[in-house]
Amino acid sequence: MPDQEFETFHIDDAELRIPAASLNDRLRGRLRDGGYEHYECDHIRAYLRPGDRVLDLGSGAGLVAIVAARIVGPENVTTVEPNPEMHQALRRNLRQNAGTELRLIKGAVVGDGYAEKTVTLNLRSAFWSASVGGPPGKNPRLVEVPAKKLSRLIAARDATVLSMDIEGTEADLLAKPLPSQIRLVLIEMHPGLYGEPVRDALIANLEGQGFRNLGARRTEEVYAFGRGA
Known part of the structure; x- marks a missing residue:
């Protein structure tokens, strides 16, 4: 794509x-x-530690993955992004800022009960709003993207940390227990999509698994949960 079709930001x-x-x-x-x-980046800097292996779900432009790579090394960060319109720019951003060892997986994360090989992604006017499910809105742009089961991603990358900004899909993924190897969950909740009672139930479920609420920005619905030493 020509340069004039891109915009550059520094953060x-x-x-x-x-x-x-x-x-x-x-x-x-x-x-x-x-x-x-x-x-999200504040939480990464506060709670990530050397030796962690990060699975970043819904990478967008790649900023969280880049900040994480500076702490644990790019070889210990894997990012998953469903939006095909962002893949070229995301790969460039990751390589430019974190090197070639940071892995990009193209697809949308789903629960283990999902049976299909692809899932429908709703592309909206801005990349941070692309979502699986939810109302299509006016002039929907729907694309099929590979479905990636969360448990397989965690096992394949031996992840210890989950970073999640997946526009409501967390309501399904966090309703079930996470593997014991996950010690830290950094997440943006979306109660506007599924309601505050569901959000509160997700938090209670994490706490029931031994996670402690390390820090929450309720105005932004961004949380950090940790367990273990």
Whole structure:
């Protein structure tokens, strides 16, 4: 694609190059003022530690994965992104800012009960709103993307940390216990999509598995949960 079809932003010493067609005014403003994934990156810096292996679900432009790679090394970070319109820019952002060892998996994460090989992704006006399920809205753009089961991703990458910004799919994934090897979960909840009672039930479920609420930004619905020493 020609350069004029991309816009470049600088956050946390990272250079993010993003397709102009995948931006709207609100997202563009958050990228310009440094507010994009600000709390998620704060949690990464506060709670990630050397030796962790990170599985970043819903990478978007790649900022969380890049910040994580600086702490644990790019070889210990795997990012999963469903939006095919972001893959070229995301791969470039990861390589430019974190090196070639950071792995990108193309597809949408699903629960173990999902039986199909693909899942329908709803592409919206800005890349941070692409979602599996939910109302299609006006002029929907629906694409089929590979379905990636969470348990297989965790096992294949031997993950100890989950970072999740998956636009509501967490309501399904977090309803079931996570493997004991997961010690840290960093997540943006989306109660606007499934309601506050569901969000509260997800939090209670994590706490029932021994996770402790390490920090929450309720205005942004960004949480960190940790368990073990």
